[in-house]
Amino acid sequence: MSPGEQASPSPEERLEEALAEFHERWERDSSLSVEAFLEELPEAPPGLREALETLLDLETDGGLGATLGPRDGERLPPAVGPYLVMGRLGAGGMGTLLMVRGPGEEKGVYAMKLLRKTLSWEPRARERFERECKVLQEISHPGIVRLRGYELDADPPWMVMDLVEGENLQELLRERGPLPPRDAVALLLQVTESVGFLHERGVIHRDLKPANLVLDAKGTPILIDFGLAASGGWSTMTRSGDLLGTPAYMAPELARGERATHLSDIYGLGALLFALLSGRPPHQGEPLSVLERVGRRRPPRLDASLKLPRDLRALVEKAMAFEPEWRFQGAAELGAKLRDFQRGNWISGLHKPLGQRLREEWRFYRPRLFLGAGLLVLALAVPLLSRLVEKARLRDLREALLSGTRAYLAEDWPEAKRMGRQALALDPGDPVARFLAGEETRSPLAQAAARLRAGDSSLALPLAQEAARRNPEAPLPAALLGLAAFRAGKNRLAARELVSARRLLPGTPKLLHFLALTKLRERDPEGAMALLNRALELDPKRPDSLYQRAKLWAGRKDFQKAYADIQSALKLRGKREPSLLNALASFLDGMGRKKEAEAVFREILERFPERPKVLYNLALTLDGLDRIPEAAKVYRMVLDRGPRDPKTLLALAWLYSGSQRETCETCRRQFEEHPKLLDFPAARKLLLEGVAKDGGRNDSILAAAVQIALRIGAEGDLAGLLDSLSRRKKISDRRLGRIVRHKRSLEKHR
Structure with a gap:
């Protein structure tokens, strides 16, 4: 018999298959009889009736049932070999x-497999x-x-x-x-x-x-x-x-x-x-x-x-x-x-060699090739030549589009336009090439890009989705869709599309940067740090990546590295941007250089006096310098000028509860000189407002609230508020667990 042919099953194999089928069906329905089973078979192998009757006798007499494990109501054997039997996990054609x-x-x-008797x-x-x-x-x-x-x-x-x-x-x-x-x-x-x-x-x-x-x-x-x-x-x-x-x-x-x-x-x-x-x-x-x-x-x-x-x-x-x-x-x-x-x-190296393609044609489509020897040569030679030419054209087109896309994402507009024109010479109808060359302004891709540059992510997102649908294999629409989704707050969609674009454009710093931001939204700082490190290896002169990495260093309490990154970002920007200066001052404060931090905060506020976040950071620094009255004044300015942020409310509540007066001599003297600063009723009011606004979202807010409540005797008020928050209908398990944990901590110390 040739290897490609199959032999008919032998009588012994047919007997074995029939026995296995009967046993599996009988385990599901013990009312199945030998006669009923045999009637269903078009042709029973020799000896099947006798084998089935023997098998049924073994099952009903407890032979196999005791050995292989019982169905409902039957007895399990106490042991098999040295192992104690605890129960039955399942059964199949080969055993139990x-x-x-x-x-x-x-x-x-453990699991024990028994061969069927x-x-x-x-x-x-x-x-x-x-x-x-x-x-x-x-x-x-x-x-x-x-x-x-x-x-x-x-x-x-x-x-x-x-x-x-x-x-x-x-x-x-x-x-x-x-x-x-x-x-x-x-x-x-x-x-x-x-x-x-x-x-x-x-x-x-x-x-x-x-x-x-x-x-x-x-x-x-x-x-x-x-x-x-x-x-x-x-x-x-x-x-x-x-x-x-x-x-x-x-x-x-x-x-x-x-x-x-x-x-x-x-x-x-x-x-x-x-x-x-x-x-x-x-x-x-x-x-x-x-x-x-x-x-x-x-x-x-x-x-x-x-x-x-x-x-x-x-x-x-x-x-x-x-x-x-x-x-x-x-x-x-x-x-x-x-x-x-x-x-x-x-994934590279997946193309089929020419020899494999020809052998596939011969094996699977042989009838097409028997039109004659002359036609066979023609059918192979002409398509092969045209295929080679077409392959070279597509390769050059792909390289031009990839280079143009990289240039566009790096905001190198002249290079993007040059590569777009090169791609147009290879395929005048390619929509991405037309966009890069500046010859298309009304397509979904062009409109999505324009909306993104204008900062209108809500309109950019559906346009980018349509552009990606029309051009599923092109990296630029996927990249723009990822950026639009990120700015629209669609983090999962953003991560998926940015990963897709990155696979087509490996080593693109901007894609790595925004992927890092999606990791930060997912609360994965380690993943974000790895992506930012890679982005800065490829392009060390990215101030936005340096800024984000600096914040991650600060989160690890490594303020020296954070300070170095933010200084590099400031030099690259060439101007003292408020967000970078605010980060610089915060890192100086973390390094213990609080006087320098205060000077930088005040420099920002001279140019941008209505920045609540900068005011809040200045208040923290003043509090750390033990200048309690000034800190209280700035905290109140934050609450007056901006939304009543839970962190600011809790910070001011902590100050009104006495700040560090129990351990700091300077603080104690300032509270004696300004007795109105020690205001427990005001602290209680701010404490409850801050916790209510936070709603149990932040662990640090709840931890600070417990400390303040114990200090001012507001345990009962805080416990009642936490109990009310925990009974809200729409609350995540994580937030509920956080609230319950801090409520127990409060009750433990009462």
Whole structure:
């Protein structure tokens, strides 16, 4: 029989399949009779009736029921081998899974797999079970289930593994549907690392699919089934007519009955990513028809309606290539490409060589090529020449558009226009090229850019969305959409589009800068710092990135580095901008140079007297200099000139409650000289107003409120207010937890 043909199942195989099907259906419905089951079969294999009656006798007499674990109302065996049985986890065609407790010092809870008794006499089933034990015995990896022990001579044989509690990826896809590309890639990268570990030890898994991966409590995918794995000392069990595996995820060479290699697992990883991105297996249908399709036809492609990144689609296509030599040549190579995607880089090296394209044409579209020898030469030569010319044109067009986009984002308008004209010479109708060249002012892209420059993000956002819809492969519309979404407060949309643009334009400082700002909105200062560092490596002369990084250094209490960054930003700006000066003064205050900080704050206020934030910072500095009356005056100016900010209200309440008079001699004398500053009723009023305005959003506000309340005897008032805030209908769990925690702290110290 040729490798591409499939043998008809033998009578023994048909008998085995029928027994397994009957047992699974009988477990779901114990009223199923042998007669009813046989009537449904078009042709029963020899000996099936006798085997079914024997199986049913074993089930009803307690033979298998006692060994494999009972259904509702039946008795569990107290132990299997040295392990105490705690319950039943599930059952399948090969056996049953029990929850057991280890003997002696091994008091942990594990999963025990028992081979079904009706299969224990079948050599292939025992060989498969034995292989799984032997393979797992030699493996220790965090992404692979750990074997604890096994007994092949028991009746039935069993193995004990770590119990991985969680849902498998098949259940996850059934519940959630397709995963976002970044989540799918992150999951597959972990699986790829586990498979690479197996390949380094000469083990081929051969059955990679969502059902064989369980997400543990940390979200790590764990490989749990090695019944088809093959290692150096074991036969592959892919004999003619004895195909094992899951057709929907099977590599073409396995579907044809050929020997498995590590490249068969590369196909399996590609098929797994296909399922994660689309929510369905690569092939669907009856197993035999799927086998025929997998072994002879071109692998399927991801549906264009999924709107996946082009390079990610190409990665899946390469991993699932029909011929093994067309795929990634190892898990390490595939893992490197997945990491490129995670970092936001364009995945390179996915183009098909000319030889592969010709072989695909010959294999899958051979009838088209039998029009005659002369036509064949013509059909190959002319398209090849035109394809090479077109490929060069598209490459030059892409480079011109990318360079123009980089220049536009760097606000290098002459260079952007020059590259736009160069792109227009290659494609006069390209909308992005027309915009860059200044020849298009009425398109959604041009109008979105104009609205963004004017600061009108609310109108820029829908225009940018339309521009990105019309030009899904171009980085500039994605970048403008990301910027418009950020300025409109749509942080999730902004992050997604900026990542998409960054992958097409790696090493663009402006995109890195705004991605860092999205991280700050997500309260991820570490991620923001990494992106800002990268942006400043590429362009050290970005004052806005220096300013943001300086604030992050200050958040870490590293005021020296914050001071250095803000000084650099001021030099680059060439003028003393209020926001930069305010930051500089705050960092000087943090470094203990309060007199210098006061001078800078007063310099700002001379030019911009109506800046509440600067006034507030000046009041804090005066308070730190123990100039209590001046600080109180400035705090009151803040409340009079701007919105009554909770921080200002609490700061003034703290001052009215006595500030540092208990530990500071200068403060104590000033309160004696100005007795009206010690005003508990005013402190109470400001305290309650500040907490009510904050609504429990800020932990620091609540912590300060508790201290002030304990100091002035307003514990009952504050407790009542916190109780009222906690009963609001629309309140997040995080805010509620914060309020409850500080209320308990208040009650503890009363």
